[in-house]
Amino acid sequence: MTRTTPANDSAAEPTNRRALRSQARGEQSRLLALSLPAFILVGTLVLLPMGWLFWLSVYGSDGFTLENYTRLLHPAYKETLITTFELAFLVTGLCILLGYPLSYVASQLSPRWASLVMLCVLFPFWTSLLVRTYAWLVLLQRRGVINTWLMDMGLIDTPLKLVHNFTGTTIGMVHIMLPFLVLPLYASMKTIDFDLMKAASNLGASPTRAFWEIYVPLTLPGLGAGVILVFVLSLGFYVTPALLGGGRVMMWAMQIERSMAVYGDWGAASALGVVLLVMTLGILWLLGRLTGAFAGAGGR
Amino acid sequence: MHDASSDTGPAFAGPGDASAASAQDHSLPISVKSLVKSYGAFRALDDVSIDIRSGEFMTLLGPSGSGKTTLLMVLAGFVRPDSGSVTFGDKEILLLPPHKRDIGMVFQNYALFPHMTVAENLAYPLKLRRVGKAEIRERVERALDLVQLGGLGHRDIQELSGGQRQRVALARAIIFEPRILLMDEPLSALDKNLREQMQFEVRRLHEQLGITTVYVTHDQREALTMSDRIAVINDGRIQQVDGPRALYEKPETYFVANFIGETFSLPVEVAGDSVTLFGQPIETGAPLAHGDKNQSLILRPEILHMFEGDPDPGMNRLSGKVRQHVFQGDSVVTYVTVEGERELAVRRQHRSDETELAPGSDIQLGWLVQDTVILPEGDGSS
Numbered sequence: 317m318t319r320t321t322p323a324n325d326s327a328a329e330p331t332n333r334r335a336l337r338s339q340a341r342g343e344q345s346r347l348l349a350l351s352l353p354a355f356i357l358v359g360t361l362v363l364l365p366m367g368w369l370f371w372l373s374v375y376g377s378d379g380f381t382l383e384n385y386t387r388l389l390h391p392a393y394k395e396t397l398i399t400t401f402e403l404a405f406l407v408t409g410l411c412i413l414l415g416y417p418l419s420y421v422a423s424q425l426s427p428r429w430a431s432l433v434m435l436c437v438l439f440p441f442w443t444s445l446l447v448r449t450y451a452w453l454v455l456l457q458r459r460g461v462i463n464t465w466l467m468d469m470g471l472i473d474t475p476l477k478l479v480h481n482f483t484g485t486t487i488g489m490v491h492i493m494l495p496f497l498v499l500p501l502y503a504s505m506k507t508i509d510f511d512l513m514k515a516a517s518n519l520g521a522s523p524t525r526a527f528w529e530i531y532v533p534l535t536l537p538g539l540g541a542g543v544i545l546v547f548v549l550s551l552g553f554y555v556t557p558a559l560l561g562g563g564r565v566m567m568w569a570m571q572i573e574r575s576m577a578v579y580g581d582w583g584a585a586s587a588l589g590v591v592l593l594v595m596t597l598g599i600l601w602l603l604g605r606l607t608g609a610f611a612g613a614g615g616r
Numbered sequence: 617m618h619d620a621s622s623d624t625g626p627a628f629a630g631p632g633d634a635s636a637a638s639a640q641d642h643s644l645p646i647s648v649k650s651l652v653k654s655y656g657a658f659r660a661l662d663d664v665s666i667d668i669r670s671g672e673f674m675t676l677l678g679p680s681g682s683g684k685t686t687l688l689m690v691l692a693g694f695v696r697p698d699s700g701s702v703t704f705g706d707k708e709i710l711l712l713p714p715h716k717r718d719i720g721m722v723f724q725n726y727a728l729f730p731h732m733t734v735a736e737n738l739a740y741p742l743k744l745r746r747v748g749k750a751e752i753r754e755r756v757e758r759a760l761d762l763v764q765l766g767g768l769g770h771r772d773i774q775e776l777s778g779g780q781r782q783r784v785a786l787a788r789a790i791i792f793e794p795r796i797l798l799m800d801e802p803l804s805a806l807d808k809n810l811r812e813q814m815q816f817e818v819r820r821l822h823e824q825l826g827i828t829t830v831y832v833t834h835d836q837r838e839a840l841t842m843s844d845r846i847a848v849i850n851d852g853r854i855q856q857v858d859g860p861r862a863l864y865e866k867p868e869t870y871f872v873a874n875f876i877g878e879t880f881s882l883p884v885e886v887a888g889d890s891v892t893l894f895g896q897p898i899e900t901g902a903p904l905a906h907g908d909k910n911q912s913l914i915l916r917p918e919i920l921h922m923f924e925g926d927p928d929p930g931m932n933r934l935s936g937k938v939r940q941h942v943f944q945g946d947s948v949v950t951y952v953t954v955e956g957e958r959e960l961a962v963r964r965q966h967r968s969d970e971t972e973l974a975p976g977s978d979i980q981l982g983w984l985v986q987d988t989v990i991l992p993e994g995d996g997s998s
Contacts, residue, residue, distance in 0.1 A: 509725065509727065511723050511724075511725060511727040512727050512729060512730075514692075514694055514714070514723070514727065515721070515723055515727035515728075515729075516729075516740075517693075517694075517713075517714040517715045518692060518693075518714055518715070518717075518719070518720075518721045519715075519740055519741035519744060519788070519792070520715050520716075520718070520741055520744040520745060520792070521715055521740075521744055522715055523715075525744070526715075529740075530729060530731075533731045534730070534731055
């Protein structure tokens, strides 16, 4: 039998196959074109400078060198590193302690009250970071609002040292970081079906056990996202520790600034930057794996 | 349906004691007295009293907002009533928090814990009761077999189909051997075929376990096919508690008559024991329950018969005109106009050897005296 009839032709080349294929290819290339500007932006403004940063940290006037990194073994840097991590852990911990109950209450309120609470949480978020930091300075300083009140009420005789130290820095940073924790946490709490708590209770779980065994595990993905944001942002924080720490709280970011502004040592600054970046990525990876494991179990 | 004694008996009793007596041990009677719950001016439960027997399958049936779910939630402990009493056996439980009531419950949306596997969901109530690890494993496996999910213990909840989730929810509700099981419209999310299959399974499980079951639904067919008794609820009040058949054939209130089955009503005049329909006297099988002058005659499509001549003796009768026939496969529904304006439906088996009367033909309708139900519209409840 010869292959001349139209039916046989279409068996060799199924109807519209070529046209449908080129349509699919066209769609793909249009999607690529849409995302191209963003790729270029990220490439030129993020990847390129980061490569340059890395290059600066290993290439001095005498060519390739690891001198910038070996210098970081100095005790002063070690101390800064410890302070930075201490502060980041403390701020994250306090944010969880304050933010979890707050998010829980907000998630249980009627929509009208919930939006009011969230507005209160977000309002500082829309104010300049610098303004908020100076506001804390006014509140916390030796003759500031808080110390004056406490002394007027006769609770203390001498002003408390609330600012220009670790305490002041912590207070200011917790205030600034709180929304970053509350927002994702609140979102994840809103999605929890309250029948699950009823079911736990029906099966014999006391309110306490139901909270820890059912509610908390289901909020872990949101909590994880908030913790990552707060912790990573805290690691690289500059403005608030610089102002509220009064030079006594040395953060990693401040070392970078000093290397550049005071010593004009771009190599050292770059090395500090690379170290911070690598550590942050490492912690992100670790937290991602931890909360990812939770998210995998708790995601819905 | 299975015969309970031919089955393995209570699922969690050891082998060998599959007697009716042990089924009794696995259930408790429920007694609800004068329960009131208001939300502002709205009375969700308006002086509700009901006794549910040990081992009974009781369905709470009513339209949405009738109070049936509120009643179930009071039993479970999730709604605090204003006043009243609820006893399980001889124990007052109204003041106990939900986690101390020891009752199984299947939620409408299943409420399975998404961060636990199927087996962990089932093990949770046992863990809370400090059951040993080996025993937990054994009981989880048995419960999975019971709901025909053997071997799926390691699955995540997200991997299950709707019907499978339903089975897990059921297994979790009975694994800790509660003596009362509550079910809140558990099958409403399933498609029709699966729903019918699950109705059968729930019923089979009930017969196997002998557990007192309170089942909430708005689906009358589901209620009629599954229940030992049905409590029809409307406006926060119990309208009637009866077996499915009695409820269908002898409704006690106008609401029950209209809510269950397809119903047409015609106005009748009552004077003492004599009843007149459009000026013609009709017979009633039993004395009337209410003495009101204006009442309604309740007619269902399947109790009516059509005659071209006179109806059989011993039947009440009514003349009308054929308006339209509707073919529904297994049956044919004929719409008949009576007294010029009112319409009734007559259902009969479809038979290919019958010819249909042409629309417009005069016709006589007849129904048995014992099928005559006459009720006042106001229900007697103000």
